[in-house]
Amino acid sequence: MAANASAQPARSSHPPQTMPHTGRQPFAWLGRLLLRLLLIIQALIVVYPLVWNVLASLKTNEEVMENPWTLPKHFNWSNYVNAFTTARIGDYMLNSVLVVAMSMVILLAAALPTAYALGRMNFRGKTLTTNVYMAGLFIGGVYIIVPLFILMNNLHMLDNRFWLSAVYATGSLPFSVYLMIGFMKSIPKDFEEAALIDGCGYTSTLFRIILPITRPAIVTLIVFGFFDFWNEYVLALTLITSDEKKTIPIGLSNLMQIQQYATDWGSLFAGLVIVLIPTIIIYALLQKRLTDGMMMGGVKG
């Protein structure tokens, strides 16, 4: 294999990248055209519903009813005003921001020290603890929602945004711990030894030495956490009962129920756009982190 690899540059004087596709087959350009066509059609299938949604959010009700393929005659911003005033999207959004922030704090406070202990220290019960988290990867969501609801009812934790956040954080904990243990293990041992000799305690070693090194992984955790918490539906539907504490996915699905009778499509579409905006911004900023992180966590399982 090694001999083969070293012989390669001599063999191909033109760029090796293009070799398999050009020259040999006269119809290669036709193949590329067809491939491009296939990809463009798929891209349209992904993008068009979103474009349509934005257009519909700027139409009047009559225009929405008329023909889904036309452009709005003039931009009808009142849908957005309605979304904030009558549909109270702003309040739902504020709840979501609050819940996402609290969930993130709880998640990081629990996951980072846990991963440090499991990834870099030795103690009795370490394997058992690790296994608890690994088993936790497979259990969640709708399966355990009934006993969770009953437990939280008995402990008076229902209809409380803090406890909802705690449940969210717990849901993401096994994956986060799993991801961080891998990172923690990759840091050389000398770091702590040097720190301990310099008189750093355990806590300051963790916070001043280790956590700064793992910052890329922490950013990945935060990105994943954001999407999980911002989009979560089932738990929020079950654990929050009063309208003024509901998060945005619940607010939107309520809005949809109402619109079916009131037929004010415009403000529903405006609501959807308002929810999409933070997602799109974060995706645009952190897209690479996200897909890289996914490969890191998902493939090397």
Added chain:
Amino acid sequence: MSMKAKRSWFLLFCLLPGLVLMALFKIHPTIEVFQKSFYLWTGIGDKPQWVGLRNFTDLFHDDVFLLSLRNTGFLMLVVPVITLFIALVNASILTRSKLRERSLYRTVFFFPSILSFVVIAILWSFIYHPTIGFLNAGLESIGLGKWALAWLGDARTVLWALAVTMIWQAAGYYMVMYMAGIDGISPELYEAASIDGATPVRQFFHITVPMLWEIIRITIIFSINGVLTISFVIVSIMTAGGPDRHSEVVMTYLYSQAFANSNFGYAMAVGVFVFIVSFLLALLSNRLTERGNN
């Protein structure tokens, strides 16, 4: 304080918050699901009453449950197969053909997998909407008006309509996973194959698929489990199980038994049953996809 005591306190500080959360919100409810599935329990104030396996035997005489199981089975078969196939083909096109705009496609195709399921469900409800949806309007404008249907209101099409939504949501996610895998395959394999005159299609089946097999196996299990989770949101928002229960899935049935009928013990039996079945499915898929040569 001695060094040893300091170390113990530090460990406690590290592990306790996580373990308390796990015990309270994960381990305890999981134990409860298994235990209480043997009880008749109808209402928060009621005392659960031991009934042995009756909840489980009732499941098999419950027509709605059986229908929901069949619908879930349909989705668990159709959605992963089509999703993973599309993902694999796209991943191999984007990595193998050196198109200049490929990172743009990657960004676009991945986008639906970070959208809220609620947003996706609402959006697709309107795509399928019989009067204002653009699917029917599109069919009419190209002269296929007689094919226009109430996609979500028709028992023949509703499951397929939901399946398409779920495929739209997930294909990009698995594509990115496969792209990572294909990047790890040695380019020499492909070069050697094209020198030998293997077409890209042959290369796909004889190099890409076999080399990615371990990743494909994992994604099959991921995808089957994903169907369970996402089907709850998609069905409860898009159809609420209708028309006439033709799109009821096990998770929506579990939920309505628990929170509409206060039939807690029975709902937990549904949960246990689904948990065991999906565990067995994962084992089965693992066994079926195992290769003889390793």
